Amino acid sequence: MTAQTDVAAQMAIELRGIDKRFGAVHANKHIDLQVEKGTIHGIVGENGAGKSTLMSIIYGFYEADEGDILIDGKVTRITDSKIAIASGIGMVHQHFMLIQNMTALENVVLGAERGFLINESMDHARAELVRLAKEYGLDVPLDVPVERLSVGLQQRIEILKALYRGARILILDEPTGVLTPQETEHLFKVLDSLKEQGTTVMLITHKLQEIMAATDNVSVMRRGEMVAHVKTRETSREQLAELMVGRKVLLRVEKGEPNPAEKLLEVEGLTWTASDGVVKLDNVNLNVRAGEIVGIAGVSGNGQSELLDVLSGIKNVQSGTIRLNGHEINQGHQLNPSQVRDIKVGHIPEDRHKMGLINSFNADEAFILGFHRKPEYNGKIFTKRQAINRDCAEKMDKWDVRPQDPNLKTANFSGGNQQKLVIAREMEQDPDVLLVGQPTRGVDIGAIEAIHNRIIQMRDKGKAVLLVSVELEEIMSLADRILVMFDGKIVGEVPASKANEQILGLMMANIVPDEVKALQQEASA
Amino acid sequence: MEAFNSLILILDATLRVATPLIFAALAGMFSERTGIVNIALEGKILASAFAGAAAAYVTNSPWMGLLAGVMVSVVFAWMHAFATVTHNGDHVVSGMAINILAAGLTAALGNFWFKQGGNTPNLVDPFNDIDARFSPITLPFADQLADVPVIGGLYSELISGHFLLVYIALAAVPVCWWVMFRTRFGLRMRAVGENPSAVDTAGISVAGMRYLSLTICGVLAGLAGVYLSVAVTAQFLPNMSAGKGYMALAALIFGKWRPRGALLACLMFGILQAIADRSQGVSLGGFAIPVQAIEALPYVLTVVLLAGFIGKAIPPKAIGRPYVKERE
Numbered sequence: 001m002t003a004q005t006d007v008a009a010q011m012a013i014e015l016r017g018i019d020k021r022f023g024a025v026h027a028n029k030h031i032d033l034q035v036e037k038g039t040i041h042g043i044v045g046e047n048g049a050g051k052s053t054l055m056s057i058i059y060g061f062y063e064a065d066e067g068d069i070l071i072d073g074k075v076t077r078i079t080d081s082k083i084a085i086a087s088g089i090g091m092v093h094q095h096f097m098l099i100q101n102m103t104a105l106e107n108v109v110l111g112a113e114r115g116f117l118i119n120e121s122m123d124h125a126r127a128e129l130v131r132l133a134k135e136y137g138l139d140v141p142l143d144v145p146v147e148r149l150s151v152g153l154q155q156r157i158e159i160l161k162a163l164y165r166g167a168r169i170l171i172l173d174e175p176t177g178v179l180t181p182q183e184t185e186h187l188f189k190v191l192d193s194l195k196e197q198g199t200t201v202m203l204i205t206h207k208l209q210e211i212m213a214a215t216d217n218v219s220v221m222r223r224g225e226m227v228a229h230v231k232t233r234e235t236s237r238e239q240l241a242e243l244m245v246g247r248k249v250l251l252r253v254e255k256g257e258p259n260p261a262e263k264l265l266e267v268e269g270l271t272w273t274a275s276d277g278v279v280k281l282d283n284v285n286l287n288v289r290a291g292e293i294v295g296i297a298g299v300s301g302n303g304q305s306e307l308l309d310v311l312s313g314i315k316n317v318q319s320g321t322i323r324l325n326g327h328e329i330n331q332g333h334q335l336n337p338s339q340v341r342d343i344k345v346g347h348i349p350e351d352r353h354k355m356g357l358i359n360s361f362n363a364d365e366a367f368i369l370g371f372h373r374k375p376e377y378n379g380k381i382f383t384k385r386q387a388i389n390r391d392c393a394e395k396m397d398k399w400d401v402r403p404q405d406p407n408l409k410t411a412n413f414s415g416g417n418q419q420k421l422v423i424a425r426e427m428e429q430d431p432d433v434l435l436v437g438q439p440t441r442g443v444d445i446g447a448i449e450a451i452h453n454r455i456i457q458m459r460d461k462g463k464a465v466l467l468v469s470v471e472l473e474e475i476m477s478l479a480d481r482i483l484v485m486f487d488g489k490i491v492g493e494v495p496a497s498k499a500n501e502q503i504l505g506l507m508m509a510n511i512v513p514d515e516v517k518a519l520q521q522e523a524s525a
Numbered sequence: 526m527e528a529f530n531s532l533i534l535i536l537d538a539t540l541r542v543a544t545p546l547i548f549a550a551l552a553g554m555f556s557e558r559t560g561i562v563n564i565a566l567e568g569k570i571l572a573s574a575f576a577g578a579a580a581a582y583v584t585n586s587p588w589m590g591l592l593a594g595v596m597v598s599v600v601f602a603w604m605h606a607f608a609t610v611t612h613n614g615d616h617v618v619s620g621m622a623i624n625i626l627a628a629g630l631t632a633a634l635g636n637f638w639f640k641q642g643g644n645t646p647n648l649v650d651p652f653n654d655i656d657a658r659f660s661p662i663t664l665p666f667a668d669q670l671a672d673v674p675v676i677g678g679l680y681s682e683l684i685s686g687h688f689l690l691v692y693i694a695l696a697a698v699p700v701c702w703w704v705m706f707r708t709r710f711g712l713r714m715r716a717v718g719e720n721p722s723a724v725d726t727a728g729i730s731v732a733g734m735r736y737l738s739l740t741i742c743g744v745l746a747g748l749a750g751v752y753l754s755v756a757v758t759a760q761f762l763p764n765m766s767a768g769k770g771y772m773a774l775a776a777l778i779f780g781k782w783r784p785r786g787a788l789l790a791c792l793m794f795g796i797l798q799a800i801a802d803r804s805q806g807v808s809l810g811g812f813a814i815p816v817q818a819i820e821a822l823p824y825v826l827t828v829v830l831l832a833g834f835i836g837k838a839i840p841p842k843a844i845g846r847p848y849v850k851e852r853e
Contacts, residue, residue, distance in 0.1 A: 061726070061850065082728030097723035099716045100842070110716050111727025113709040121709075161727075 012037040012169050012200035018067035020053055027053040029224045040191055040201040042211040045221030046244055046444040047415055051204050055171050059091045060084040090162025094174040096154050100147040104140050104157045108164050132163050136193050152183040171202045176210055180299055181505030188214045208237040220244055245445050255456045258480040260289035264433050264464035270320035272306050280306040282488035293465040295479025297472060297504050303488035304468045305350055308437050312347040313340035325432050341370060346426035350437030356422040357410045364392035364406035367425050399424035416447030423454060433464045440474060452478060472504055486510040492520060533678045535799045540691055543795030545749040547694040549773030550787040551701050552745035558782060559738040560718040560843040562616035565605050566746055567770025568627035573598035573750030575631035578645040578761035581657035590657060590755045595747035602743030610735045613847030632763045643763040659756040661686045688756040690748060702784040714738055718841030721848040731848050775827045781838045797823040
């Protein structure tokens with residue numbers, strides 16, 4: 001009995017049989033978990049494995065249907081966030097919970113005020129934040145509206161918020177998705193110094209290399225179940241990937257040498273300014289040859305979306321020229337998205353929910369979006385429902401979209417299968433130029449493998465592929481040449497063979513390392 | 526001197542006309558800053574004007590009228606909260622429903638109770654010993670100073686001699702500013718309208734904040750309604766709010782959801798109205814300007830200004846969106 005109590009007391013958090021359903025979805029199935037005090041504990045799992053639900057239960061956002069949460073060995077009923085905060089739990093959400101037009105100071109004070117008037121709270125918080133900043137390397141400007149700060153700084157504010165409330169257990173939900181590699185490194189340093197001071201950290205992520213780099217222990221979730229608890233130093237990325245997916249996964253993409261031929265896409269001096277006057281694309285020059293994949297890396301929001309929008313005809317060209325598969329597009333001669341499709345250009349948009357699909361449509365209806373005028377889908381007056389349905393079923397089979405039901409609502413497919421549906425739709429038209437945005441965002445590892453292979457196949461068939469992704473690993477494993485964007489400009493170009501995270505990370509922060517400069521001089525000479 | 530006197534008279538009228546707008550704009554601010562679109566201001570003003578006049582007449586006390594008016598307005602605010610906060614209803618639909626309900630209910634109840642075609646009886650009726658109207662307040666020394674040049678005009682005419690509610694409206698502006706920017710409640714209120722999830726994760730009840738803010742909104746809108754019927758007109762007339770709720774909403778947007786900005790916008794509407802009232806029968810180059818054209822002026826200006834002359838007004842980010850805890 002004593003021994004058991006001792007074990008319990010060493011645990012910052014213990015979950016016993018946590019179970020949660022949302023209607024028909026069984027999000028968490030009888031989860032047991034022990035998180036040791038003063039460690040960094042990773043939770044991995046694919047999207048939809050139930051990680052976020054579990055964390056939301058610990059933070060009091062939802063209540064579990066069954067099971068107990070023990071904090072410091074004591075059963076605690078966490079019915080809302082207030083109780084979680086009072087129990088010493090702090091959470092850094094994936095989508096920051098900040099009031100954008102308020103300052104860091106106001107954001108920290110919100111909900112932790114010391115009295116009816118806020119002046120005194122502000123003074124107290126300021127002193128405390130200065131102390132925390134010094135102790136953990138968490139410096140942020142305190143009096144600037146949060147919206148003017150970089151995401152890295154905003155994340156620090158989130159951590160400070162939790163620490164200011166006295167968090168002893170810090171949960172971070174996918175904290176590195178929006179950070180440059182250098183920012184990520186700094187974050188891990190902060191987490192280490194927190195650990196040294198006795199704080200327990202739970203790191204939720206789907207990025208295996210970060211788990212390997214930062215954690216002491218790992219728990220793996222798959223389809224709502226906790227499938228393994230391992231010590232980080234006793235495992236490997238491959239083993240974790242296998243545990244996550246439930247079968248062996250190839251993490252490296254197999255591809256041969258590219259055979260670049262003629263330039264199918266050329267962009268010269270492209271500049272695009274948003275209606276609020278912000279220059280989103282600033283004199284962009286690039287080209288993509290047939291038979292190669294050109295990757296655009298960069299922290300999201302640095303003009304990549306606008307580049308894809310202009311190239312695909314969604315946004316008009318304001319200045320500069322685009323030569324796309326033999327057609328010149330400029331200010332006087334614009335093509336709309338359907339005309340761009342007509343010149344054999346495919347576009348897999350960055351956000352399948354906003355641009356790629358209509359969630360309330362059936363799969364077969366979503367499958368003809370953009371191609372709905374094609375003669376094979378249309379009779380004299382009515383659309384040919386059966387032809388569309390049959391065609392979709394056929395393609396679903398070919399592209400392994402599951403469940404293979406053209407009449408199912410798009411929203412009811414998993415992220416990976418929705419993405420496969422979009423990719424099938426675009427690639428089946430056999431485009432010469434393929435614009436690809438974030439092809440594997442929110443897609444499970446198994447599907448990532450399939451999607452990557454399809455993109456390589458397109459390249460090997462002699463298509464020109466422009467790939468925009470914020471996942472550095474993806475860019476490095478797929479692209480033949482890598483361009484990095486920062487603040488609407490192309491910072492520089494690196495051949496994939498010479499690229500590594502260090503170099504790309506610096507370039508994503510607008511610093512061009514000497515070796516890249518040397519490469520570029522070589523190329524121009 | 527003639528010009529000075531007319532200016533004083535116009536400014537004097539401005540205050541009178543602007544008072545209900547100020548109350549209503551502040552009411553709207555409390556609502557919209559927490560993310561609740563409030564086109565129901567109009568209905569609240571109308572309902573409280575009716576309740577105020579009816580209660581004042583029956584009890585023969587303006588204060589009971591004030592109480593009743595404010596209470597009815599708060600109940601209407603809670604109906605709006607029940608629809609939009611508790612049941613995540615559409616804010617505009619709920620607001621419209623409340624406006625229609627108020628317009629119909631006041632006329633119907635008025636006719637049923639008082640049999641005067643929807644009007645309430647006059648609140649000042651010496652024959653029946655009824656005197657339930659708020660009287661203007663004469664400030665100290667106003668009478669003595671009345672004949673002193675300039676000061677007399679400024680003090681005795683412009684500053685003194687208004688209804689109590691006018692002074693309350695003017696005082697409410699800095700008070701609301703202080704509440705919004707210097708108190709815990711204000712900080713939370715502004716946060717709810719921007720990012721309710723953040724407020725929720727900070728351990729604060731979003732619904733609680735919204736109910737509380739809408740209650741304050743109800744009180745202020747109630748004062749606007751009571752002012753119209755119990756102070757200015759001394760009687761309720763069907764549809765006497767005449768779009769003031771919408772004007773106040775426009776003033777709130779002009780004022781970029783800030784108390785001082787809203788005050789200035791209300792005063793601008795007030796002055797336009799005052800000028801319009803004084804300009805009736807004016808002719809321009811031998812051509813008599815129709816009264817209707819002058820009366821329409823403030824409204825036309827509202828449309829024109831709203832359409833693009835005020836620069837970018839950034840509304841609270843979460844406005845009009847129901848707050849539902851999202852699933853991953």
